[in-house]
Amino acid sequence: MLYLLLIFFPVTMALSTFVLRKRTELVIFAALGAVLAQMLIATQIPLDDPTRFLGVTLTFNALSRTFMLVFLTLGGFAFVGAWHLPHGENFVPITLLTLAQVGTVLLLQDPFITTLLLASTGLTAVLAIVDLPAGASNLVGTRAIAAALKYLVLMVVAAVLMYIAFVLTDIFRPGELPGRISPARFILALLTVSFALRLALVPFHTWLTDLVDFAEPLVAAVVITLLNTTSLLVLILVFQSFPTLLFESEAALGVMRLGAIVSAVVAGMLALAPASLRHTMAYLVLYNGGMVFYGLASASPIGLAGAIFGALNQTFAVLLLFVSLALLERPDGRTPGVTRHDLLRRWPIAGAGLLASGLSLLGLPPFNGAVSHMLIYQAAAAKGWVELLALLAGTLLAGLGLVRVAAAHLLGPGEEAVAAEPLLLGETELDRPAVRRLAPEPRSTAALTLTLLLICLGIGLYPQPFLATIDETIRGLAFIRAL
Amino acid sequence: MQINWFIIGIGLTAAVVLLFRDWRVTVTALLLNYLALTLFLAEQRFVAPDLNFLGLAVSTLVLIKLITGLAVTLILGITALTFEGEYGLESLDEFGLAELRRAARAAQRQRANEPFQMNDYVLPFWAGVLALLASLTLPRVYPIAPTEASDFAWYWLTLTGLLTVATAADLLKIGLGLLLCVSSIDLLYTSVVSTPQASGLNVAPLGLLSLFHILLALAVAYLSGLLYGRLKTLALSALYKR
Numbered sequence: 001m002l003y004l005l006l007i008f009f010p011v012t013m014a015l016s017t018f019v020l021r022k023r024t025e026l027v028i029f030a031a032l033g034a035v036l037a038q039m040l041i042a043t044q045i046p047l048d049d050p051t052r053f054l055g056v057t058l059t060f061n062a063l064s065r066t067f068m069l070v071f072l073t074l075g076g077f078a079f080v081g082a083w084h085l086p087h088g089e090n091f092v093p094i095t096l097l098t099l100a101q102v103g104t105v106l107l108l109q110d111p112f113i114t115t116l117l118l119a120s121t122g123l124t125a126v127l128a129i130v131d132l133p134a135g136a137s138n139l140v141g142t143r144a145i146a147a148a149l150k151y152l153v154l155m156v157v158a159a160v161l162m163y164i165a166f167v168l169t170d171i172f173r174p175g176e177l178p179g180r181i182s183p184a185r186f187i188l189a190l191l192t193v194s195f196a197l198r199l200a201l202v203p204f205h206t207w208l209t210d211l212v213d214f215a216e217p218l219v220a221a222v223v224i225t226l227l228n229t230t231s232l233l234v235l236i237l238v239f240q241s242f243p244t245l246l247f248e249s250e251a252a253l254g255v256m257r258l259g260a261i262v263s264a265v266v267a268g269m270l271a272l273a274p275a276s277l278r279h280t281m282a283y284l285v286l287y288n289g290g291m292v293f294y295g296l297a298s299a300s301p302i303g304l305a306g307a308i309f310g311a312l313n314q315t316f317a318v319l320l321l322f323v324s325l326a327l328l329e330r331p332d333g334r335t336p337g338v339t340r341h342d343l344l345r346r347w348p349i350a351g352a353g354l355l356a357s358g359l360s361l362l363g364l365p366p367f368n369g370a371v372s373h374m375l376i377y378q379a380a381a382a383k384g385w386v387e388l389l390a391l392l393a394g395t396l397l398a399g400l401g402l403v404r405v406a407a408a409h410l411l412g413p414g415e416e417a418v419a420a421e422p423l424l425l426g427e428t429e430l431d432r433p434a435v436r437r438l439a440p441e442p443r444s445t446a447a448l449t450l451t452l453l454l455i456c457l458g459i460g461l462y463p464q465p466f467l468a469t470i471d472e473t474i475r476g477l478a479f480i481r482a483l
Numbered sequence: 484m485q486i487n488w489f490i491i492g493i494g495l496t497a498a499v500v501l502l503f504r505d506w507r508v509t510v511t512a513l514l515l516n517y518l519a520l521t522l523f524l525a526e527q528r529f530v531a532p533d534l535n536f537l538g539l540a541v542s543t544l545v546l547i548k549l550i551t552g553l554a555v556t557l558i559l560g561i562t563a564l565t566f567e568g569e570y571g572l573e574s575l576d577e578f579g580l581a582e583l584r585r586a587a588r589a590a591q592r593q594r595a596n597e598p599f600q601m602n603d604y605v606l607p608f609w610a611g612v613l614a615l616l617a618s619l620t621l622p623r624v625y626p627i628a629p630t631e632a633s634d635f636a637w638y639w640l641t642l643t644g645l646l647t648v649a650t651a652a653d654l655l656k657i658g659l660g661l662l663l664c665v666s667s668i669d670l671l672y673t674s675v676v677s678t679p680q681a682s683g684l685n686v687a688p689l690g691l692l693s694l695f696h697i698l699l700a701l702a703v704a705y706l707s708g709l710l711y712g713r714l715k716t717l718a719l720s721a722l723y724k725r
Contacts, residue, residue: 054686139582152706153661
């Protein structure tokens with residue numbers, strides 16, 4: 001019963017909020033209530049106690065519960081952010097539906113259903129990308145439609161490849177057909193490409209940069225945090241369910257590691273190139289995705305711990321990044337259409353949030369990404385110094401990209417810092433134009449940014465509880481023990 | 484050698500989707516493709532018949548596939564028929580309305596300046612030839628399904644679907660390509676997982692596959708409607724024009 005509630009309660013709430021979508025405040029409150037109820041349900045379900053429903057096994061382990069709670073927390077934060085930040089008319093129902101879909105994926109063991117649910121999350125995300133605010137008097141941008149179309153095509157192609165791979169695993173028997181190329185390599189290749197598409201690894205990354213450029217920041221945050229992280233967890237589940245794939249083609253893991261290194265380094269290089277604030281931050285997300293994937297492809301306990309912890313850290317860092325970005329892009333009372341260089345002075349909390357999220361994605365202390373990056377570096381060092389150096393080069397390049405974008409947009413001198421001129425002859429104070437008073441950051445969003453920043457800092461300073469859960473989960477993964 | 488007419492039907496209809504541009508032709512071809520696929524599944528009997536439908540013993544699965552195909556083509560057909568309608572104009576400001584008028588003029592100009600050209604069909608034609616060669620070769624080199632006919636059908640549907648997406652000039656055709664790809668995995672799953680050495684068919688993935696067909700068609704119809712409402716054309720060249 002609790003499993004069904006966890007799946008269908010957010011679906012019904014999504015339908016209800018869709019009906020009431022014009023009443024933004026009410027819908028946000030209802031969604032927050034739904035998220036809290038979901039968290040309560042998630043904590044009530046006993047761990048490792050599988051149940052059958054319509055021939056499908058549903059189960060909940062420590063890792064999936066941790067991520068379920070993290071996703072619900074992120075959903076709650078996104079709803080709070082929607083109070084003041086721009087978002088589409090259907091943002092709340094779509095996010096609730098996405099939470100239901102990713103929640104179901106976390107409960108399931110069946111690879112075929114998981115694939116179809118992952119594909120359907122892609123369809124839901126498409127609706128969010130082209131969503132306009134309630135009562136908008138403008139037209140939806142053609143670039144947003146193009147971004148949605150690209151996302152749709154790539155997610156369906158990823159689902160098709162993944163499904164073919166799972167059909168093959170269903171009939172694949174290790175050691176059969178001696179003398180022929182092992183189907184394990186073919187299956188692993190299909191899975192690698194499909195997950196690379198979903199995780200936006202270079203060169204399959206263009207949907208993510210388009211999404212960040214042309215969708216609302218909150219939508220980009222929901223897609224990257226919920227859907228990409230769920231895809232990574234599904235990949236771990238695949239390795240756990242079909243460990244023979246890895247045993248039969250260990251060389252393929254080397255190729256996967258190489259792909260991850262290329263992704264991290266190329267994303268770092270692209271972050272260095274002159275681009276808009278959004279574009280550069282998208283490359284930092286891509287860099288971090290490459291690092292996380294490397295940890296997984298290293299197929300070692302340390303690397304996998306780094307990957308899982310990195311994926312968890314990425315969710316908070318990315319939400320902080322996009323909430324800060326949305327705040328920085330608000331009309332600030334000054335002349336519009338001018339590239340600002342003093343955003344940290346104008347919006348101190350949002351500017352600090354953006355810098356903190358960038359540092360977290362780079363894995364620099366004291367933020368949460370530091371520990372996961374250290375674990376991934378350790379795993380790379382175990383594979384050889386060349387791989388470690390390549391990852392460090394990627395981090396250096398991405399770091400320089402963050403420095404460039406901070407210097408260009410955040411750390412410039414304040415526009416208001418003009419020296420007071422003495423009064424001219426015959427001029428009085430009243431003759432001068434009134435001092436311009438610029439509105440401060442909205443309180444609720446500033447509080448949200450600070451909360452996310454403190455969470456990133458808190459996890460960075462005290463990661464032990466998360467690491468303990470992750471270590472316990474990894475000990476239970478058969479494929480890691482066997483490798 | 485016995486000719487399998489349903490395979491020929493699947494092959495020809497998918498080729499029409501790949502080659503032609505007019506939505507009336509391609510959506511009709513998609514409907515016929517679903518029909519041929521349904522008849523092929525009924526003939527191959529991957530699932531034991533449990534229904535008597537118009538005097539024929541068929542499985543419920545076959546009937547579900549037929550209903551799915553009808554629903555998908557209805558969604559796309561009705562969307563395409565209602566493109567000309569104007570919706571949600573009352574909330575637009577003057578700038579939005581002016582932009583729409585400009586887009587309508589640009590689309591009209593584009594249609595007038597784009598007469599029928601054989602060149603537009605060269606790339607899809609050769610792509611189709613390549614797909615045909617690959618679909619005839621792959622079932623021998625890498626057989627996966629229990630019969631060669633099933634192998635040819637799913638390879639052909641996957642390749643024509645992907646090539647339709649790659650060579651498409653408009654959004655609706657991209658959607659048709661994606662639907663062909665989803666049909667191919669549907670066929671692959673049904674034919675392979677129903678074999679004795681596999682885990683066996685499960686109702687949940689089958690139901691979800693049919694639902695996914697319909698949701699994908701809805702997503703494509705929604706995006707097509709949005710694009711047509713914005714640019715008065717479905718052409719990708721207009722979408723990517725800066």
